[in-house]
Amino acid sequence: MRTSLIAGNWKMHGSRDANSRLIGGLLDGYDVRGGCDILVCPPFPYLAEVARLLNGSGILMGAQNCSTEESGAYTGEVAASMLGETGCKYVIVGHSERREIFGETDSTVARKFVAVQQAQLEPILCVGETLAQRDADETRLVIERQVNAVLDVAGVAAFARAVIAYEPVWAIGTGKTASPEQAQAVHALIRGMIAAKDDKIAGSIRLLYGGSVKAANAAQLLAMPDIDGGLIGGASLQAEEFLRICAAAKA
Numbered sequence: 001m002r003t004s005l006i007a008g009n010w011k012m013h014g015s016r017d018a019n020s021r022l023i024g025g026l027l028d029g030y031d032v033r034g035g036c037d038i039l040v041c042p043p044f045p046y047l048a049e050v051a052r053l054l055n056g057s058g059i060l061m062g063a064q065n066c067s068t069e070e071s072g073a074y075t076g077e078v079a080a081s082m083l084g085e086t087g088c089k090y091v092i093v094g095h096s097e098r099r100e101i102f103g104e105t106d107s108t109v110a111r112k113f114v115a116v117q118q119a120q121l122e123p124i125l126c127v128g129e130t131l132a133q134r135d136a137d138e139t140r141l142v143i144e145r146q147v148n149a150v151l152d153v154a155g156v157a158a159f160a161r162a163v164i165a166y167e168p169v170w171a172i173g174t175g176k177t178a179s180p181e182q183a184q185a186v187h188a189l190i191r192g193m194i195a196a197k198d199d200k201i202a203g204s205i206r207l208l209y210g211g212s213v214k215a216a217n218a219a220q221l222l223a224m225p226d227i228d229g230g231l232i233g234g235a236s237l238q239a240e241e242f243l244r245i246c247a248a249a250k251a
Ligand code: PEP
Pocket: 009, 011, 167, 171, 172, 173, 174, 175, 210, 211, 212, 213, 231, 232, 233, 234, 235
């Protein structure tokens, strides 16, 4: 059975005070025997300090983005290997905000995915359709395009060390959540795509759902057979709410 992963994407939120309160709250309420893996993804400048605060707790740390490049004259960029040195185990790639606001293409996302793995870290590949695409019945097409862009470059074997997060763009930060059935249908599609190339990897890969998950709707979503955890934005900024989501996850 796959161990669930609940990942908190703090986005561009936080301060030294707020972070230490948030991590303090997580450490107070976190039960390592709960069984699911818990991950926090703070903004870059706070990674080293958050790593120090988390030290030995069992709560993992990831980053929200990284460069396609390993090193060099790329002012303002951060290499995946640098994230590894701060204590990150995971890096989110292809979040819809990166795709939509910062113009990241499928090919950029695929290169980031590869860069993360080259640094011995695990990518969390985000995919998802916009409302217009869903309304135009293009959800399958979009998901297939986004997943295939990475499969074509990295190969299916790379997915033995990766997580995929389905995040319908219309559900992120909007308060609108996909129904458990809508989310399950896309998760089954993604698992099927992987299974068509490698059954074993399809059985072990963790597929997260993201989009306005909160304690009140987490249990129903996380009970679906192909939903192995969540990528949580807003609700990950409140320790109690985030821990209640974690408690709803399958071990
Ligand atoms: C996210 O940031 O990936 C996300 C899903 O945000 P929210 O939970 O706030 O919708």
